[in-house]
Structures are given as structure tokens and as C-alpha cells.
Amino acid sequence: MADVGSPxxxxxxxxxxxxxxxxxxxxxxxxxxxxxxxDIAPRADAAGQWVT
Structure with a gap:
């Protein structure tokens, strides 16, 4: 897939x-x-690792 032209x-x-x-x-x-x-859920502190 080529990106040609406008974004x-x-x-x-x-x-x-x-x-x-x-x-x-x-x-x-x-x-x-x-x-x-x-019953699938992310860990409560998972987002904190990626937020600066």
C-alpha cells in the first residue's frame, strides 16, 4: 500500500x-x-507505565 498524494x-x-x-x-x-x-481487564497500574 503506497501513500501517494495528500495525507x-x-x-x-x-x-x-x-x-x-x-x-x-x-x-x-x-x-x-x-x-x-x-473477566478480562488490564492491570490497574498498566497505564501508569506508559504515561510520562
């Missing part, structure tokens, strides 16, 4: 690619959405 062009190309990949995944796995497990 918006590259963004649009990336969005288009993501949408294409999502459509392919939907074709492979179907339209049924599965909710993530409710």
Missing part, C-alpha cells in the same frame, strides 16, 4: 484495506458477533 489519501487507503479485511473475515467466520469474556 488523507493514505488514511483512506488504510481504511479501505481494513474494511476489505473485515469483509473477508466476515465471509470466513460469519456475521455472528461473539461477546468477549467479561
Amino acid at each position: 488523507g489519501t493514505g488514511c483512506a487507503a488504510q481504511l479501505s484495506e481494513v474494511l476489505d479485511l473485515l469483509a473477508r473475515a466476515r465471509n470466513l467466520f460469519g456475521d455472528m458477533v461473539v461477546d468477549p469474556p467479561g
